[in-house]
Amino acid sequence: MNNYTLTRNPAGRLVCTLACGTSDTVVPVRAFPIAAPDEGVSLTGSDGHELVWIERLASLPEDQRTLIEQELAQREFTPDIRCIKSVSSYATPSVWQVATDRGDTELLLKAEDHIRRLPGGALLISDGHGLTFLLRDPAHLDAHSRKLLDRFL
Amino acid sequence: MSHPGSDRCQEIAGKPVGDCAHQSNLFRLISVSGNTVCAVQCSNIAAHPILISRIVTTPATTSLPDLWRNVVPSRLARDETLLAWLETDLDARLHFSRGLLLITDRRLLNLASPDAAGDTYDYRAGLVIGKNDHGGIGRVELFDGSARLACWHYTLAHDIQASRFVKQFEQRLTEFLAGAPATRIAPDCCPDCLTPYPDDRQECPHCNTTINAPPSTWTLLRLWRFAQPYRWQLLSGFLLMLGSTAATLVPPYLTIPLMDKVLVPYQNGKPIDFGLVAWLLAGLLGSALLAWVLGWAKTYILALVSERIGADLRTITYEHLLRLSLEYFGGKRTGDLMSRIGSESDRICVFLSLHLLDFATDVLMILMTTVILFSINPWLALATLLPLPIIAWMIHNVRDRLRTGFEKIDRVWSEVSNVLADTIPGIRVVKAFAQEQREAERFRVANRHNLQVNDRINKIWSLFTPTVSLLTEIGLLVVWAFGIWLVSHNDITVGVLLAFLAYISRFYARLDSMSRIVSVTQKSAAAAKRIFDILDHVSSVPEPANPVHLDKISGRLEMRDAGFRYGNRAVIKGLNLTIEPGEMIGLVGHSGSGKSTLVNLLCRFYDVSEGAISVDGVNIRSLPVAEYRRNIGLVLQEPFLFFGSIAENIAYGKPDATRAEIIAAARAAHAHEFILRLPQGYDSLVGERGQGLSGGERQRISIARALLIDPRILILDEATASVDTETEKEIQKALDNLVQGRTTIAIAHRLSTLHKASRLVVMDKGEVVEIGSHDELMESGGAYYRLYQAQARNVDTDLNDLPPAATVDAKVTT
Ligand SMILES: Nc1ncnc2c1ncn2[C@@H]1O[C@H](COP(=O)(O)OP(=O)(O)OP(=O)(O)O)[C@@H](O)[C@H]1O
């Protein structure tokens, strides 16, 4: 079933060698980063074409999965908001001080519709500098954060 | 201590510490953060004090952030010069944490934190620095040959600084390897957008325009800007209001003599004084009539004014909206914008004309009544006014909740109209896939959400009004009780008590309606906020502060290091291209390679995020937007026709065009004949999206539209994509004549349509990969060759339909 091999080259890139002998640096991309992060990962080559499609990450041998997960961890950046400490104003643009699973930071909310509702209640907040923050469960935030957030929903 | 040439300063705040003559030049030493000293060179420092500040304050040498200011000097060797720095805000595990990268004259230094010892990378041959980004994080990587030495992460907020840093590193490394001393990067243009600085300032006229301040919360007061033109009408309305309110307060006052001088004496056996009664009744009638006339005049004038304010608000908002950039529209939904300009401006108008008016009347009335009551009997007046503070407190308490609630309702309303605005234009798709049920469900869900939010707020709201009524009743009770007690002590007469009760019931009735003002004020404040959201939005394609006017442009277009991203997705990267006046360029490349985006940038629908685009050597950001676009004829990939006649649509860019001009343009676009076949010729109406016309017909009309304005620059984005080969040939012939003498940029998937192009530009993933004539590119056997081969092999296949294998094959075999 495994008709390809994965290695990391000295430049720090993943290299995928197909059974036919072609090899290329690849980038793993999740097909549904939010809805189903563990299903469907594509390894795309340097020219943007898909080389390998992985149905489930869990089905891979340990070493390959680690390689892919390491690489994904380096590329994926969706800090999970744990708490909203303060907001600069209730009208946008507004600067929020937030605590995330990746440390404290501030985010710039340019307009209310940069908060996207996901099915299931989670919120995806795009910040003015191109970052995306996730609010997995708005209902379980602390009261203060919830009150602040409520003004924008 | 002073090195001629190494005049980089990281510090603006440095104080001059002395002058020293060095050769024939004068150097002024500037002390920088304790131990770094650098010199600024000037041949006559006294005569050019400005020159110093110009050199020292270049953006490339802005001061270090506070966190690092004291740390950095201690990490550098005594004679080491700091050349540039970059603050990173993510660590290796991608957690938020501040780090600093430094370039000195001899090495690259990384401080992971202020206390970290720092990793050093001495300059040596083979070092390569690289930068890329994905999904909102940027990476700077350092390689030694092909092995990666280190990788640093930052969020895209620092992207421009990172690009600059990489360039500075490369420059310094080259210098170092050549054994040259450190020199500075030419400071005469902005490092971000490459625009030359204006002579008098050392800051970029374009890059300092972003404003992120939130609008003030006193939104309703800001409506004054719209009310100001009508201030005299408003003043007269106010005076009338004063008069009419006073007139309505006369009748209760007349009940005192009516009671005490007529009715009570009569009960005590005295005859009625009919003369007095007549006077009093005449007074009642007179005051009622006066109140009627004044009330009518006041309402009429103020309603007139508020209607005008509302209309001004609408038009001004719409005008402003039209001037906003495409980026704004990209992020907003039609339904939302429509409801803001339509129903919410109307709500503000109703608020001004009805509620605010009533409220002002009420306040006046309450004030006057209070004065009257106190002048009659202070004690009773006090008892009467007792519930007032309680009510005021209640109003204040509920207000906040209601306001957020109403803002929410507004947003939900937009959601409802968004569903409509999404679905109705896409009705064909809905029907084609038989998804009416689903769309209905989506609407129902939005509606249910609306209900939920309304229910929640109604819970508070519904409690509010009855409570006010209850308090009113209790207040009346208090007045009765206290009044009777006073009457029994002969402190007041029955007439006074009745007058009080008459006043007080009006008074409380007003309180009830006044409490309503809370909700309507909040509603309109929320509406006003959403309108001012539009008004406060600064176009991301701003008009230049000091516009340059070009009389007639020749059409030389130049892109220097242009970069552009939609959000965090880089779509155009480091693009360099010069198009000579009158040249025809063919733009080819895979679908999604950024061709239309390039057109958007050229038309200044968006501004580049890096680099610069200039026309005739002038940055297009320095030209007034509309004036610049007037030089461009654009045929879009998705032609859009406005509701109106065909002639109007063709003449859209030049409304005063003569019929002959319209026909000439239509002929040139090969639209003339099919237009004549329509029942009403040029007067035929075309629908919202030109529904009555075929795709190719629409496209030809939009070509005619572009041709009519006789532009210097013609941009054809897939202009002939949806016409048959025969018609395409005809249009092509017409276009061939028209492109003469114009700078033309033609995008086409069918490569055969570009045979006239003097150069072909092949794009791939936002970059120009090849430039050259058809023959040259075929010879070199690169990307264009492969595209051409693929098309030749399968003439009917559009480029998009190429199986991926085809290109992989080509790649492997070459
Ligand atoms: N408004 C937008 N917001 C975000 N991304 C966009 C937007 N418009 C285009 N893109 C993305 O930018 C890239 C370039 O798009 P562009 O429209 O320039 O391609 P193109 O070369 O014109 O393709 P085609 O030949 O299919 O018209 C695409 O990947 C597209 O997904």
Ligand SMILES: [Mg+2]
């Ligand atoms: Mg396109």
